[in-house]
Amino acid sequence: MDENILGLIAGALTSIAALPQLLKVLKTKNTKDLSAMMLVILISGLSLWVWYGLINDELPIILSNAFAVLLNMILLFCKLTFKK
């Protein structure tokens, strides 16, 4: 498989992975079992990937990781506000 396609698919999957978790949290309003520390570390790492993409002018890395930052920040907001 062409490595660019492989990288795009891998990036897309790891970016949208948070979506089912976010939908579940929005439906159940339960976040007790989620780790806030995981979300903080993940958001920090993903933000650095966005910075990395900006430095290297790599749009796929910028877009996929920026989307993941958004999803995980909403998750963290839910975690801090739902309190269940």
Added chain:
Amino acid sequence: MDENILGLIAGALTSIAALPQLLKVLKTKNTKDLSAMMLVILISGLSLWVWYGLINDELPIILSNAFAVLLNMILLFCKLTFKK
């Protein structure tokens, strides 16, 4: 900041992010709020990143994503076995 260092730090953070979640699950034995679909999609994406690293012979990408695959597979195993 040198982009390689930035990439290494970003990769390390996104890889170890699952660790606090795993420790929390092992301590509480509660996984009800975790999304199995998230874990399946994440493991698939991370596995493709390992493949991508192998094709490009990039050890940092191979190691960080292989470690993340391991952590998330243990999380998925806990999610499927703890049933709480």
